[in-house]
Amino acid sequence: MTNRHRFGAAFSFVALAAESVLFATPEAVAQQTCSCLATVPSIAGAVGRLTQVQGDVQMSQADGYAGVGAEAPVYSGARIITGTQASASLAVGTNCTFDIPANTTIKVDPVEGGMCVSLYTPAATVVPATSEPGMLPVLLGGAAVGGAAALAIGMQDDDDAVSR
Template sequence: MFAGSAAFAQAAQCSCLAAIPVSGSVVGQLTNVQGDVRMSQAGGYTGVNGEAPVYSGARIMTGAQASASLVVGTNCAFNVPANVTVQIDPVEGGMCVSFDAPQAAVVPAGSEPGVLPVLLGAGAIGGGAALLLGLQDDDDAVSR
């Protein structure tokens, strides 16, 4: 009973719950490695210089100017940015892929930035400017 609740609690923190094929010990693939990318191995962390298989329990760390593409299972694909640690842990029903960075920093592979954040940012700047102009004392003699 407790094992199921622990697996559920961990799965609730997953960025993606990967469906894993029954056969084979490799659960994913790391590709498009650029910069300082390290992955945990039996003897500690080792550098990744290209493509590398990903195993259950792996930890992947990207350096300050590094990035990589990560695919786990049949349904989880991410572009991993700089300064992130990714954890791939077994949970009931598959592999939990989680990140130690703010969710906004981790972009699912294949997604494109939208126009909405740009419009919202521009609207906030324009609204702030309008507020400042409205509060400005322009010396109108209305109440003299």
């Protein structure tokens, strides 16, 4: 393999690796982290409750999601979703309380020693309305196309080592 081919192969690998990292969604690379580790008594039943509900708030039930109101019990494994103009307050165990803003999902999962309460806010709601797309996606797209072309050139058999 000539130096030109080695460079092409290395360039394409770096370009494709950078693109996969930069364009991966946060959900694809995020690991579950507990916003709060709730201490919950070992008795079966509800692990918490919604103390306040405004607007469209849904919670996972045995047969899907259903709208809930204030004082609704929260069980292990629950998923709570707030709508675009909704909010809620949640108390889990003896030490976790949350104000849940609009467009948010709360997960309440059992872990060793209690309940892991995780807060997820979609990345799309974090982008300011006045932001404009930058040049980075265009440059990375060009680098990916160039890398793919370099890889194709690098994979060619030039027959350089054969004498005629």
